[in-house]
Amino acid sequence: MTDQNRFEEARRRFLKGAAGAATLAIAPGVILHQVARARPASQPASSENRWGMLIDTTKCSSGCDACVRGCQEYNGWGDNEVHSDAAQKAHWIRKVEVRNRQTGYTHSLPVMCQHCKYPPCVDVCPTGASMKRDDGIVLVDKHICIGCRYCMMACPYKARSFVHEELHDQLPTAPRGKGTVEACTLCVQRVDKDGPEAVPACAEACAAEGHNAILFGDMNDPNSKLSKALEKYGGTQIREDLGLDLGVRYLGI
Amino acid sequence: MTAKVHYREIVQSGTGFWGLLAFLGLLIALGLFAAYNMEHHGHWITGMNQQIVWGTPHVFAVFLIVAASGALNTASISSVFGKSVYKPLARVSAFLAISLLVGGLAVLVLDLGRPDRLIVAMTHYNFKSIFAWNIFLYTGFMAVVGLYLWWMMDPPWQRHYRIAGFFAFLWRIILTTGTGGIFGFLVARQAYDEAIMPPMFVIFSFAYGLAILILITMAAMKWTGRPMGEVILRRLKNLLGIFVASSMYFVIVYHLTKLYITAFHGVERFILLDGGVYTALFWIGQVLVGYLLPLAIVYHPTLGKSRTAVAWASVFVILGGLAQMYVTIIGGEAYPLVLFPGMEISSSYHDGVVAEYAPSLYEVLLGIGGIGIALIAMTLGMKHLKLLPESLEDAVVDPHAS
Numbered sequence: 001m002t003d004q005n006r007f008e009e010a011r012r013r014f015l016k017g018a019a020g021a022a023t024l025a026i027a028p029g030v031i032l033h034q035v036a037r038a039r040p041a042s043q044p045a046s047s048e049n050r051w052g053m054l055i056d057t058t059k060c061s062s063g064c065d066a067c068v069r070g071c072q073e074y075n076g077w078g079d080n081e082v083h084s085d086a087a088q089k090a091h092w093i094r095k096v097e098v099r100n101r102q103t104g105y106t107h108s109l110p111v112m113c114q115h116c117k118y119p120p121c122v123d124v125c126p127t128g129a130s131m132k133r134d135d136g137i138v139l140v141d142k143h144i145c146i147g148c149r150y151c152m153m154a155c156p157y158k159a160r161s162f163v164h165e166e167l168h169d170q171l172p173t174a175p176r177g178k179g180t181v182e183a184c185t186l187c188v189q190r191v192d193k194d195g196p197e198a199v200p201a202c203a204e205a206c207a208a209e210g211h212n213a214i215l216f217g218d219m220n221d222p223n224s225k226l227s228k229a230l231e232k233y234g235g236t237q238i239r240e241d242l243g244l245d246l247g248v249r250y251l252g253i
Numbered sequence: 254m255t256a257k258v259h260y261r262e263i264v265q266s267g268t269g270f271w272g273l274l275a276f277l278g279l280l281i282a283l284g285l286f287a288a289y290n291m292e293h294h295g296h297w298i299t300g301m302n303q304q305i306v307w308g309t310p311h312v313f314a315v316f317l318i319v320a321a322s323g324a325l326n327t328a329s330i331s332s333v334f335g336k337s338v339y340k341p342l343a344r345v346s347a348f349l350a351i352s353l354l355v356g357g358l359a360v361l362v363l364d365l366g367r368p369d370r371l372i373v374a375m376t377h378y379n380f381k382s383i384f385a386w387n388i389f390l391y392t393g394f395m396a397v398v399g400l401y402l403w404w405m406m407d408p409p410w411q412r413h414y415r416i417a418g419f420f421a422f423l424w425r426i427i428l429t430t431g432t433g434g435i436f437g438f439l440v441a442r443q444a445y446d447e448a449i450m451p452p453m454f455v456i457f458s459f460a461y462g463l464a465i466l467i468l469i470t471m472a473a474m475k476w477t478g479r480p481m482g483e484v485i486l487r488r489l490k491n492l493l494g495i496f497v498a499s500s501m502y503f504v505i506v507y508h509l510t511k512l513y514i515t516a517f518h519g520v521e522r523f524i525l526l527d528g529g530v531y532t533a534l535f536w537i538g539q540v541l542v543g544y545l546l547p548l549a550i551v552y553h554p555t556l557g558k559s560r561t562a563v564a565w566a567s568v569f570v571i572l573g574g575l576a577q578m579y580v581t582i583i584g585g586e587a588y589p590l591v592l593f594p595g596m597e598i599s600s601s602y603h604d605g606v607v608a609e610y611a612p613s614l615y616e617v618l619l620g621i622g623g624i625g626i627a628l629i630a631m632t633l634g635m636k637h638l639k640l641l642p643e644s645l646e647d648a649v650v651d652p653h654a655s
Contacts, residue, residue, distance in 0.1 A: 083295070087302035087603060094602040098593050111592070111600075120440060126384035127377040144373050147366015149306040150384055156441035158590055158604070161303055162366060165295035178295045179366030238592055242440055253593070 045135040050219040052247035059213035062108040070205025076171035083165045090161035092184045112184035113159040115247030121151035137186050145180040159183050258341045260639035277629040284622010287615040288363035304608030305586050310364035312578040313620025317357030322425040323462020325350035332418030338651050341642040347402040348634045356627030390428045397421045429455045443520035444585030453503040460496035464570035482647035490563045494551040501544040523588045531584035534576045543573015
């Protein structure tokens with residue numbers, strides 16, 4: 001072994017060691033940073049975040065219902081209602097076709113709970129079961145929902161569903177209950193686990209289909225992809241005139 | 254100088270009385286049977302769905318609750334506004350108010366998705382919700398009217414009953430304002446979202462409650478062989494006419510408001526022109542049967558003097574009231590939500606189309622069960638308490654008239 005070779009070997013050992021040490025030093029920080037952004041289970045949801053979505057309807061195709069199927073699969077609704085007729089089955093998300101009567105221009109978009117900042121469903125709920133978390137996600141506490149359906153009368157988006165029958169084989173991640181009301185949760189389990197990196201089931205399914213029409217993120221974080229997209233392209237709310245300040249925004253409607 | 258009014262329990266307890274109790278008991282049993290099935294199986298056995306979330310039970314429940322506050326009116330007119338003519342009916346009026354409210358609330362509660370969680374509604378409150386206000390308004394109404402009734406009936410307290418009567422009157426106005434507000438304060442639906450709805454419900458309540466009071470008084474007086482003179486009948490039917498005409502006036506203003514504003518032309522067209530069963534129920538049920546026929550009867554020179562005709566006028570007001578509730582509640586829900594004003598929308602989930610709904614037998618039975626509860630409470634009340642006057646002859650009702 002020449003001197004040159006010995007030197008080369010020592011240099012490599014040093015570099016390996018240095019790289020390992022650097023990794024050891026940085027990795028916990030990187031991982032902890034991720035965890036911190038994802039909020040530990042012991043911490044309540046914070047108003048520092050406002051989770052929302054931007055749906056680009058120009059990328060949304062009329063025949064496609066991947067988002068609906070993705071939501072159904074992840075949250076377990078639609079298939080396990082065996083007695084309810086089509087009008088009675090739950091719908092957490094649906095595809096709506098919109099046509100301009102004068103011009104004939106049509107477009108297609110998914111409609112789900114719009115996670116209003118000022119939700120009428122929360123206003124009218126007698127027990128407080130219908131509630132908005134500090135981070136803007138509107139949910140139903142199924143333990144204190146009495147099934148009065150006042151929230152369904154109050155929702156301008158028909159986003160809420162009432163469970164008309166006993167359900168079996170429910171998903172542990174998305175418990176549902178006969179006689180109570182439910183709706184899109186913005187895939188809250190994923191949001192609580194992954195924070196800003198979360199991808200709701202509808203957005204995931206849309207991306208898998210190659211459309212990438214749904215962008216999830218934190219509207220309160222000016223550097224989030226969502227905030228940047230909203231800043232660049234704007235974004236419209238359905239029935240903006242109602243002043244409810246929606247968490248779901250659309251492009252091209 | 255006023256003649257002393259004597260009140261007496263119903264002493265008769267023959268076949269007619271037991272037959273009536275059995276019939277009303279049957280209605281209640283059918284209602285409970287329906288409620289059991291709806292709770293056991295879930296609401297899929299009803300005609301209600303994700304579009305029509307409040308169905309026929311709400312038509313009966315809201316009608317009974319609105320009529321309850323209106324039934325108190327006769328007592329209020331005598332205690333608050335000092336019209337002594339109505340005093341002999343004040344006790345019946347107050348007791349009927351409580352009975353109707355209990356019947357209506359029973360239907361409302363038994364139609365909940367989780368009636369077993371009623372206790373939750375008593376322990377968790379969101380004070381921005383009109384339903385939460387109602388829990389206090391309804392129980393408070395029963396307490397205030399109960400107190401009013403007690404002070405009217407218990408001699409040591411009688412000098413105070415006008416105070417209780419005044420509070421009961423205020424309470425009932427607030428209560429029905431709340432009931433109308435359930436719809437009037439809803440921004441989501443085209444048929445609602447109108448400030449006129451709470452006062453309109455107050456006026457409706459005057460008519461519905463009085464119509465029920467007239468029928469119950471006529472039946473109770475007749476079946477117990479107690480005399481009823483022309484004076485009280487004339488006053489009651491004239492009052493009914495005023496309330497029905499006022500109801501019609503409010504309905505006209507409500508529709509004119511919607512008709513004037515272009516954004517509401519769609520829903521107006523639906524209710525007034527091409528809404529099928531809702532249009533028919535509006536024109537034939539609410540307007541013809543509920544307003545025009547009773548008005549024609551009570552102000553007709555000869556029919557207005559006939560007891561049978563006045564009874565029919567009251568029946569028509571009640572049927573018209575049920576039609577009005579059906580059009581308001583179910584018609585208001587059946588018209589599609591406007592997500593994109595000016596656009597046509599469609600989906601696999603009934604967007605942009607009129608919602609389909611056919612009431613199921615369970616819903617109707619539950620509603621009728623509520624009527625059974627109200628009437629059995631009233632029957633037992635008149636049987637065991639000194640509610641019904643021994644006589645409603647002209648000399649008793651209005652000594653100055655003769």
